[in-house]
Amino acid sequence: MSTYIISDIHGALEQFILLLSEIGFDPADGRDELYLLGDYADWGTHSIETIGYVMDMDKYPTVHCLMGNHDLMFLQAIRESKEMLFPNMTWYQTNKGFKTWDDYEKLSEKNKEAIYDWLLSLKFSVDIEVGGHLYMAAHAYPYFGNRGKLGRVYTKNEAVWHRMRFDEDPFVNYHGKRKYTALIIGHTPTSYYRYFEDRSNAQGPNTVYFGKHIIAIDCGAKALEYPDFGEESSNARLAALRLDDEKCFYIK
Numbered sequence: 001m002s003t004y005i006i007s008d009i010h011g012a013l014e015q016f017i018l019l020l021s022e023i024g025f026d027p028a029d030g031r032d033e034l035y036l037l038g039d040y041a042d043w044g045t046h047s048i049e050t051i052g053y054v055m056d057m058d059k060y061p062t063v064h065c066l067m068g069n070h071d072l073m074f075l076q077a078i079r080e081s082k083e084m085l086f087p088n089m090t091w092y093q094t095n096k097g098f099k100t101w102d103d104y105e106k107l108s109e110k111n112k113e114a115i116y117d118w119l120l121s122l123k124f125s126v127d128i129e130v131g132g133h134l135y136m137a138a139h140a141y142p143y144f145g146n147r148g149k150l151g152r153v154y155t156k157n158e159a160v161w162h163r164m165r166f167d168e169d170p171f172v173n174y175h176g177k178r179k180y181t182a183l184i185i186g187h188t189p190t191s192y193y194r195y196f197e198d199r200s201n202a203q204g205p206n207t208v209y210f211g212k213h214i215i216a217i218d219c220g221a222k223a224l225e226y227p228d229f230g231e232e233s234s235n236a237r238l239a240a241l242r243l244d245d246e247k248c249f250y251i252k
């Protein structure tokens with residue numbers, strides 16, 4: 001049994017399916033665990049299809065899906081449209097949610113409701129134990145609910161939006177009993193962490209970043225369909241981390 005983690009698919013369904021085949025993950029055989037850290041949609045043109053695909057996978061007990069900021073914006077847009085307000089225009093215009101929304105509006109009421117219910121069901125963090133180590137996985141930042149003694153309030157909003165610095169300790173205000181080895185996150189493309197660590201930009205394709213307190217796995221797949229984003233486009237990949245031996249798998 002192995003434990004795999006993937007984040008920030010952003011509508012890159014073809015690459016996601018190739019990556020699942022590369023790691024040999026099949027939810028029907030019940031052998032391995034798969035954690036998806038959010039941001040299933042937006043940017044890529046196959047966003048609604050990606051959400052449908054992930055929703056089908058999520059029916060299996062070995063698949064665990066978390067909330068990302070894009071999933072939260074999508075959820076907020078649906079709720080606003082239900083209340084006859086305009087959907088979240090920041091998401092629509094500046095976070096590349098327009099294709100997701102336009103495709104969503106073409107769906108049947110039944111399928112729309114299924115997406116809404118699924119988005120509402122997404123968790124903000126999960127603890128993962130592998131090889132004697134305890135990790136927390138979240139889209140961007142820890143979320144504890146009401147577990148443990150906390151030196152500050154950790155909000156759901158931060159859990160999907162916070163931009164972690166490369167040297168930041170996300171557990172510094174957690175005074176509970178659990179001893180976390182690292183926080184595993186997506187959200188911020190790993191080129192950002194490598195840049196701040198060694199001030200170098202010219203490093204080729206993005207790789208998973210193993211920091212002091214974090215493991216960052218978003219290798220920038222959102223730019224796969226955008227050739228005009230310079231190095232962000234040429235370095236973009238979708239990554240899977242196998243937590244057991246920290247082996248990484250990549251699809252361009």
Ligand SMILES: [Mn+2]
Pocket residue numbers: 039068069070139160186187188
């Ligand atoms: Mn994100």
